[in-house]
Amino acid sequence: MPDTEYGTYLRIDELLHLQHPLTPDAHDEMLFVVIHQVYELWFKLVLHEVDSATESLLAGRPQGAIAPLRRVLSIDEVLIAQLRVLETMSPEGFLRFRDPLKPASGLQSGQFRAIEFACGWRDESRIDDPMLTPRDREELHRRALLPTLYEAFCASLRAHGVDAPDGEGDDERARRLNALRLLYGEHGDAERGLLHLVCELLLDHDEAIARWRFHHTLMAAREIGSRVGTGGLGVGYLRSTVDRRFFPELWEVRTLL
Numbered sequence: 001m002p003d004t005e006y007g008t009y010l011r012i013d014e015l016l017h018l019q020h021p022l023t024p025d026a027h028d029e030m031l032f033v034v035i036h037q038v039y040e041l042w043f044k045l046v047l048h049e050v051d052s053a054t055e056s057l058l059a060g061r062p063q064g065a066i067a068p069l070r071r072v073l074s075i076d077e078v079l080i081a082q083l084r085v086l087e088t089m090s091p092e093g094f095l096r097f098r099d100p101l102k103p104a105s106g107l108q109s110g111q112f113r114a115i116e117f118a119c120g121w122r123d124e125s126r127i128d129d130p131m132l133t134p135r136d137r138e139e140l141h142r143r144a145l146l147p148t149l150y151e152a153f154c155a156s157l158r159a160h161g162v163d164a165p166d167g168e169g170d171d172e173r174a175r176r177l178n179a180l181r182l183l184y185g186e187h188g189d190a191e192r193g194l195l196h197l198v199c200e201l202l203l204d205h206d207e208a209i210a211r212w213r214f215h216h217t218l219m220a221a222r223e224i225g226s227r228v229g230t231g232g233l234g235v236g237y238l239r240s241t242v243d244r245r246f247f248p249e250l251w252e253v254r255t256l257l
């Protein structure tokens with residue numbers, strides 16, 4: 001068997017030939033292309049790790065979810081930190097190449113939507129969003145039939161004898177909240193300690209993505225002010241997304257303690 005070679009294994013040559021700015025001599029467009037591509041690679045890994053955590057939780061093995069969730073949290077921090085790199089671009093630098101980008105926009109990031117679907121924020125009206133490619137829409141349809149990360153966590157609670165039913169009815173919700181209240185109140189033994197740790201890792205992830213949404217909104221405001229976004233919306237829309245939560249019940253339970 002031939003020795004593995006760095007560039008061949010990692011397909012560096014192909015990777016470095018995937019950057020094609022549209023406007024000649026617009027210096028900052030290379031940054032814009034590279035940073036979006038890097039985000040999409042990290043999104044790919046987030047989905048890989050979230051799927052792994054979901055699988056372990058569904059199987060009633062919360063210990064198997066700790067490592068992938070910790071990795072997701074580290075990536076979340078990178079996603080936030082990267083926005084600072086983008087903020088080295090001035091608004092006038094952006095305007096030099098912005099017009100030909102329309103209607104391309106982060107709204108068309110199928111993987112970002114897939115992360116929302118996998119974790120627990122599912123806006124069914126997005127499934128057939130014409131902004132997405134047929135492949136992205138197909139992937140959202142597939143994910144819409146799978147348990148969310150939060151539903152998988154509830155499956156782990158049940159596997160450990162906790163009354164945390166699925167379902168969106170008032171009764172199911174109240175029983176889940178009560179189960180969480182009891183778990184937060186008493187998690188001294190190893191088994192409950194592990195379930196409590198998973199709760200807090202999920203909350204960390206939710207908070208990190210909300211921080212990303214907030215910072216992305218500020219970054220967009222400093223780049224485009226109140227202009228309409230390339231995808232037809234703008235900073236007002238982004239502000240409306242900052243309160244989206246993957247695991248609202250983990251926030252709600254705090255009031256009940």
Ligand code: HEM
Pocket residue numbers: 035036039040086094104105106107108109112216219220223224228229230231232233234235237238241
């Ligand atoms: C100069 C840089 C950027 C600006 C000015 C900007 C601006 C915007 C605006 C205004 C929107 C709302 C939709 C629209 O009107 O087009 C949006 C959506 C979005 N952007 Fe950005 N963006 C930038 C960079 C990025 C980067 C690097 C990412 C990383 C993938 C990203 C991800 C997203 C996502 C995922 C959405 C959809 C958000 C949602 O629906 O919740 N953006 N962006």
